[in-house]
Amino acid sequence: MQESNPKDKIEYTVALISDFAKKFSLSTTQAFNYLDRFNAIDFVNQHYNIAHTLSFPEIVDDLALYCKNHGGNL
Numbered sequence: 001m002q003e004s005n006p007k008d009k010i011e012y013t014v015a016l017i018s019d020f021a022k023k024f025s026l027s028t029t030q031a032f033n034y035l036d037r038f039n040a041i042d043f044v045n046q047h048y049n050i051a052h053t054l055s056f057p058e059i060v061d062d063l064a065l066y067c068k069n070h071g072g073n074l
Contacts, residue, residue, distance in 0.1 A: 009048050016044065019056050020063060024074050034074065038067035 021031035035041050040063045044051050051059055064074055 008052075009045065012048065012052050013041065013044055016056065016059060016063070020060050023060050024064070034067065034072065035063060038070040038072045040066050040070075 017031050017035060018028055020026070020035060021028045024031065026034065032041070043066055044059075044063070054062070064072070067074065
């Protein structure tokens with residue numbers, strides 16, 4: 001499997017956090033802290049090669065479910 005460009009991963013993750021924040025009416029800091037607390041940032045990093053092929057609304061919903069399954073309550 002081809003290694004991902006770190007800059008692309010960072011830009012994708014920042015955009016994803018921003019969209020997550022907008023969907024749940026959070027600041028970007030709150031969204032980052034929430035996603036980080038429930039290991040969703042690590043999940044995206046580990047599965048970037050698949051995650052970045054999904055639409056942002058789809059992956060945002062998936063991350064909300066992932067966090068819920070790990071104790072989140074949004």
